[in-house]
Amino acid sequence: MEAITIKDIAKALNLSTSTVSRALRNSYEINPETKKLVMEYAERMNYRPNPIALSLKDSKSKSIGVIIPEIANHFFSQLINGIESIAYNLGYHVVIFQSHDSYEREVANTNYLVSRKVDGLLVSLASLTTDLFHFQDLMERGLPIVFLDRVPKEIETHKVVADNFAGAYEATKHLIQSGRKRIAHLTSPIYLSNTTERLAGYKQALEDHQLPFDESYVKYCHYGGKIVSENEAAIQEMLSLPEPPDAIFTASDKLTTGCMAVLQQKKIRIPDEIAIVGFTNIGVADLLNPPLTAVVQPAMDMGQQAVELLIRLIEHPQKNAEFEIRSLKTSLIIRQSSGHS
Amino acid sequence: MEAITIKDIAKALNLSTSTVSRALRNSYEINPETKKLVMEYAERMNYRPNPIALSLKDSKSKSIGVIIPEIANHFFSQLINGIESIAYNLGYHVVIFQSHDSYEREVANTNYLVSRKVDGLLVSLASLTTDLFHFQDLMERGLPIVFLDRVPKEIETHKVVADNFAGAYEATKHLIQSGRKRIAHLTSPIYLSNTTERLAGYKQALEDHQLPFDESYVKYCHYGGKIVSENEAAIQEMLSLPEPPDAIFTASDKLTTGCMAVLQQKKIRIPDEIAIVGFTNIGVADLLNPPLTAVVQPAMDMGQQAVELLIRLIEHPQKNAEFEIRSLKTSLIIRQSSGHS
DNA sequence: ATGAAAGCGCTAACAC
DNA sequence: GTGTTAGCGCTTTCAT
Numbered sequence: 001m002e003a004i005t006i007k008d009i010a011k012a013l014n015l016s017t018s019t020v021s022r023a024l025r026n027s028y029e030i031n032p033e034t035k036k037l038v039m040e041y042a043e044r045m046n047y048r049p050n051p052i053a054l055s056l057k058d059s060k061s062k063s064i065g066v067i068i069p070e071i072a073n074h075f076f077s078q079l080i081n082g083i084e085s086i087a088y089n090l091g092y093h094v095v096i097f098q099s100h101d102s103y104e105r106e107v108a109n110t111n112y113l114v115s116r117k118v119d120g121l122l123v124s125l126a127s128l129t130t131d132l133f134h135f136q137d138l139m140e141r142g143l144p145i146v147f148l149d150r151v152p153k154e155i156e157t158h159k160v161v162a163d164n165f166a167g168a169y170e171a172t173k174h175l176i177q178s179g180r181k182r183i184a185h186l187t188s189p190i191y192l193s194n195t196t197e198r199l200a201g202y203k204q205a206l207e208d209h210q211l212p213f214d215e216s217y218v219k220y221c222h223y224g225g226k227i228v229s230e231n232e233a234a235i236q237e238m239l240s241l242p243e244p245p246d247a248i249f250t251a252s253d254k255l256t257t258g259c260m261a262v263l264q265q266k267k268i269r270i271p272d273e274i275a276i277v278g279f280t281n282i283g284v285a286d287l288l289n290p291p292l293t294a295v296v297q298p299a300m301d302m303g304q305q306a307v308e309l310l311i312r313l314i315e316h317p318q319k320n321a322e323f324e325i326r327s328l329k330t331s332l333i334i335r336q337s338s339g340h341s
Numbered sequence: 342m343e344a345i346t347i348k349d350i351a352k353a354l355n356l357s358t359s360t361v362s363r364a365l366r367n368s369y370e371i372n373p374e375t376k377k378l379v380m381e382y383a384e385r386m387n388y389r390p391n392p393i394a395l396s397l398k399d400s401k402s403k404s405i406g407v408i409i410p411e412i413a414n415h416f417f418s419q420l421i422n423g424i425e426s427i428a429y430n431l432g433y434h435v436v437i438f439q440s441h442d443s444y445e446r447e448v449a450n451t452n453y454l455v456s457r458k459v460d461g462l463l464v465s466l467a468s469l470t471t472d473l474f475h476f477q478d479l480m481e482r483g484l485p486i487v488f489l490d491r492v493p494k495e496i497e498t499h500k501v502v503a504d505n506f507a508g509a510y511e512a513t514k515h516l517i518q519s520g521r522k523r524i525a526h527l528t529s530p531i532y533l534s535n536t537t538e539r540l541a542g543y544k545q546a547l548e549d550h551q552l553p554f555d556e557s558y559v560k561y562c563h564y565g566g567k568i569v570s571e572n573e574a575a576i577q578e579m580l581s582l583p584e585p586p587d588a589i590f591t592a593s594d595k596l597t598t599g600c601m602a603v604l605q606q607k608k609i610r611i612p613d614e615i616a617i618v619g620f621t622n623i624g625v626a627d628l629l630n631p632p633l634t635a636v637v638q639p640a641m642d643m644g645q646q647a648v649e650l651l652i653r654l655i656e657h658p659q660k661n662a663e664f665e666i667r668s669l670k671t672s673l674i675i676r677q678s679s680g681h682s
Numbered sequence: 683a684t685g686a687a688a689g690c691g692c693t694a695a696c697a698c
Numbered sequence: 699g700t701g702t703t704a705g706c707g708c709t710t711t712c713a714t
Contacts, residue, residue, distance in 0.1 A: 048456040053691035055393045077413040115389045289630030357685045394707035
């Protein structure tokens with residue numbers, strides 16, 4: 001186990017540690033011969049600099065913290081995929097925490113990551129977070145943060161999101177053009193940027209096609225579909241309306257599959273009785289019954305762009321910053337659940 | 342940003358750093374009054390020990406490395422879920438790497454993690470790994486490693502697996518009892534422990550029920566279903582047999598969904614023409630067309646038990662060790678794809 | 683009961 | 699071109 005250190009090399013070669021250090025970093029002031037000697041020996045002994053010592057030295061840990069609602073979710077696991085791939089190539093490692101959509105856990109994770117000295121934070125907000133002090137405070141103290149997917153309006157920094165408005169608009173328009181008149185919207189808590197933007201796209205599509213907007217067709221699920229009963233209740237409410245919907249536009253992975261499950265269990269035929277379009281990155285949309293029409297987010301790409309921005313921020317701190325908001329295109333994949341003929 | 346250090350406390354309180362250090366660690370040799378003073382001040386200033394300095398001191402990083410084939414996969418993301426939850430509670434953080442089932446990436450990740458000084462490794466082997474030197478070498482140098490799910494026969498250490506034999510046996514038996522006679526098996530490369538064990542369970546079930554074992558009914562997918570064409574080819578071969586199968590037992594998430602996709606595209610009706618049982622943790626098995634009969638692994642639990650074993654190994658290194666192999670029960674969830682009437 | 687000093691591995695300012 | 703030294707934050711002998 002005992003790893004070889006610069007000191008060992010110095011001793012073996014009868015040099016000082018600084019010379020060795022400089023040689024290894026290919027400093028111009030070192031004699032080429034010495035350099036060669038050192039490098040070859042280091043290579044031969046399989047020397048690896050101790051990253052912890054480096055971290056202690058310049059208080060950089062070459063790691064970034066990621067706080068997301070949950071891992072076991074198609075969208076987020078693809079996001080992580082993108083994050084890891086880029087971070088790895090840029091020499092950073094990634095520490096992942098799940099908030100499970102709880103404000104308290106989000107705060108706890110944030111504090112922990114900061115105490116572990118991450119160089120920056122990548123965050124997708126918990127659905128129940130409304131107070132942003134824990135992030136604002138850190139940013140003021142100079143910690144780079146980039147938000148992605150679920151982003152706060154109130155904080156100025158880089159953000160990477162899907163074009164939720166356009167995605168929702170397209171989904172709703174598609175349902176309208178497939179002949180649906182009473183389109184409901186099953187969505188997450190209104191605090192989320194996602195929710196607001198998707199709701200706006202949905203409304204705009206209705207308006208542009210001369211359909212009335214009816215508040216009672218919009219149901220917010222506090223737990224974003226993770227609690228079955230909540231899901232069921234919301235859908236039951238919709239179905240109990242004097243004019244029940246003939247289509248539902250669902251706003252997330254869990255909400256979509258949850259909704260399909262409830263309809264299936266109630267023996268409501270999709271799309272005959274109710275059409276569905278879901279905002280989801282589920283991998284097997286093709287294989288569902290019926291195959292699911294989906295608004296797909298470029299999750300990998302979102303993850304990649306977010307780390308890039310974060311690492312740029314870490315390595316070139318901006319003073320009076322120009323912050324970017326990147327909005328990536330979603331794509332509507334039409335299958336049978338939307339009843340398109 | 343500037344975090345408060347022990348030195349700051351010492352200066353503020355007119356004490357030496359060592360006294361402060363001892364007071365904070367509640368050493369018996371410190372005057373209760375001083376102790377109280379220090380602790381209160383530390384609390385008030387929100388002092389947090391610098392974990393990097395601690396790591397450098399005793400060359401423990403309080404982090405564990407995880408190497409798995411891929412994140413964006415139901416089984417593995419649940420596994421990570423379990424791992425993270427326990428590790429977090431025990432004060433460790435988790436660094437995740439994906440091998441993408443490539444031997445080279447597995448080796449590269451291993452080396453990287455070791456150079457980052459993780460305290461231990463949790464590994465699920467890449468499907469193409471046959472040479473285990475990179476792990477053996479580390480273990481001999483004293484690095485604790487625990488394998489899970491895809492484990493090597495040749496290495497002696499703790500291992501956590503699903504009871505693959507029983508799971509496969511049960512799946513196959515279920516197909517037989519549902520009236521199927523020609524049951525094929527679509528699986529991963531034979532090097533994987535999983536593959537061997539599931540194959541054995543499959544064989545045993547056939548034998549116990551007086552059905553012949555026919556080698557041409559078993560297809561190994563080198564890339565485990567991740568390359569569509571390979572999947573297609575394997576299934577095509579099965580279908581072209583003089584006596585094509587009337588059921589397929591698939592050995593993994595990707596293989597299962599891939600198989601369903603191919604059958605669907607070929608307009609082969611499930612389960613009428615071909616029944617399917619899949620070894621998979623896919624979350625929406627219910628919603629598939631048809632609903633999928635599945636052998637489900639206790640992925641969360643497997644992850645949790647594996648970290649526990651690993652951390653135990655890290656904190657109480659065993660000399661002439663007794664190693665555990667934990668084999669956790671799978672459960673067969675019967676739905677329509679297996680044609681059970 | 684408290685302080686001084688060394689050391690974990692590395693870098694960099696400052697000698698020479 | 700190379701060596702000496704101090705310092706990153708903390709723990710831990712060894713003095714007192």
